[in-house]
Amino acid sequence: MFKAPLLYGMYGIHLARNDKENFAMNNLNLFFEPDSIALIGATEGMKFGYVATKCLLDSKFKIYLVNPNEKEIMGVETYKSVLDIQDDIDLAVxxxxxxxxxxxxxxxxxxxxxAIIIESAGFSEIGEDGRRLEEEIVEISRKNGMRIIGPNCLGVLDTHSSLSTTGMSTNSLKRGQISVITQSGMLGNILTEWMPSQNVGLSKVISIGNKCDVDEVDLLEYLGNDDRTKVITMYLEGTKDGRRFLDAAKKVTKRKPVLIVKGGRSVEGAQTTASHTGSMAGEDRVYESMFKQAGIIRVDDFEELFSFAKTFEYQPLPKSNRIAIITTSGSLAVLACDECAVQGLKLPKLSEEGINDLKMEVPDWVSVKNPLDLGPSMNYWSPIETILKDENVDSLLVIMVAPLESFGGKDVIDAMFLSLREVLSDQGGKTVLFCTIGDPNLTIKNARENLERYNIPVFTSSPSAVRGIAALYRYKRYLERCKVVDSQESNH
Structure with a gap:
């Protein structure tokens, strides 16, 4: 069993919360939908704060600039202190x-x-003096009913309210239902900048840095109740209250999936987290146990994190572990089959009816079995429809490699993906993923534009696609176990 005390109070900053304090869930909405924002440290000089100043002034929100050394910034009046502002302020950055x-x-x-976001660095991540300063700030927030995100972070981004304190505009981002919690500030911006190329639809991105007050547990609870978030993703280096994290995660994962990349697996990685965000990583086996108990899906890298997140956002959970594979590349199918064995997915024999139908649909040189290797036959659509109807199959992975020159150029590829989209538009309630390899700006971009618009996630690795289906199936099994436990507890 998970031993929560292993992860308690490693820095002594994160104070205990209880119902009497009535503090843990003070309106976090102010961080995402404020009516008015005070930017303390606004500047038009090319230094820290410039990009955020420009971004906030370009937004729809009522912005008040605070800088005791300037009368005006970017044509907007400034204030020496927030105390000089006559209007009420919802959020201070x-x-x-x-x-x-x-x-x-x-x-x-x-x-x-x-509500306050402290983006400044120089606190617990640098040592004892910074830790004491951070503790003083936390004490003030507790006494005054304030909530703080940070310090040492880049704040929040919300595509639905169009708020961004990160310096990145929401205009170029695809609005969606995937939310991101990250301890690393710069990583949050890098990922956000990268996500449009991966066609990831974002809801919220929150950089929590040293998490002196608002932490991953607060945000798990908040996003768990957020109607605009369907999938929660997280980069986590460590948690300061293991029992609280576990209890919150168990509640949230019953409603929506939580996917985590956990840093600090090695001794060297754990040591680096202390200087990065002031966190103690703890023993990795403890986190592994905690994630399994809470139904959290752990992934190893960010590409899979968001590929899996899209899969959870787009696709139904598979009814069983029975998967079929249709491919134009035998080698990629071999890799997929190997990964099926690792992940505990079964490649069932197709039904007699399905086999008979396929024999009439494919050239006689095609071996009709699972996986189905169609090679260069160019006859993909009918076999896909047939296998989707097969009673022995609950998930389908379509692997299609289409070299532009040998397949007739871009126009032919465009037509091929358009036809594929039409065929896959009716999945019959089954899980369907697509995998291709090629030019990121042509083949893969085209596949995403044609298929992901209609909720078919596109992978660029067949083993990764198999792991995506396996993650959905494990989550489905977790939900089934939760229902059994809840039923047993209600009968006592």
Missing amino acids: IMIPARFVLTAVKECAEKGIK
């Missing part, structure tokens, strides 16, 4: 040197601001 942050937080408390 602090982007000033660490030595000035404590005073700014005290002024926010006096102003009655209830």
Whole structure:
């Protein structure tokens, strides 16, 4: 069993919360849908704060700029302190040197601001002096009913409200139902910049940094109740309260999937997390046990994290572990079959009816079995429809490799994906994934534009696609176990 004390209070900053304090879930909505924002550290100089200043001023929100050294920034009046602002402020974003942050937080408390994002670095991640400063800030927030994200972070991005304190505009992003929690600030922006090329539909991105107050558990609970989030993804280096994390995750995963990339597996990686975000990674086997108990899907890298997230967003959970594979590449099918064995997925024999139908649909040189290797036959559509109707199959992986020159150029590829989209539009409630390899700006981009618009996720690795189906199936089994346990508990 998971021993929560192994992960308790490693820095002594994250204070205990209880019902009497009524503090844990104070309105986090202010971080995502504020009416007014004070930017403390606004600047038009090319330094930290410039991009965020420009981005916020270009937004629809009411922005108040705070800088005691300037009367005007980018043509907008500035204030020496938030105390000089006459209107109420919902959210303060602090982007000033660490030595000035404590005073700014005290002024926010006096102003009655209830939500603060501290993007400044120089706190617990640098050592004892920074840790003490961070503790003082937490103490002020507790006494005044404030919530704080950070420090040492890049804040939040919400594609639905169009808010971004990260310096990145939401205009270029695809709006969707995948939310991201990350301890690393810069990583959040890098991933957000990369996601449009992967056709990932985002809801929210939250960088929590040192998480002196609002942490991954608060956000798990919040996103678990967020109607605009269907899948929760996370980059986690460590948690300061293992039992609280486990309890929250168990509740959330009954409603929606949680996928995590966990850093700090090795001794060297764990040591690096302490200087990165002030976290202690803890023993990896403890986290592995905790993830399994809570039904969390653990993945090894960010490409799979978001490929799997799209799969959970787009596809139904498979009814069983029975998978069929249709391929134009024998080698990619071999790799997929190997991964099926590793993941515990079965390649069933097709039904007699299905085999008979396929024999009439494919050239006589095609061996009719599972996996079905169609090679260069160019006759894909009828076999796909037939296998989707097969009673022995609950998931389908379509592997299609289409070299542009030998297949007749871009126009032929465009027509091929268009036809494939039409065939796959009726999945019959079954899980369907697509895999291809080729030019990222032609073949793969075209596949994503044609298929993912209609909820067919595109992978560029056949073993990864198999792991995606396996993740869906494991999550389905977890939900079934939860129902049994809940039923047993309700009968006692």
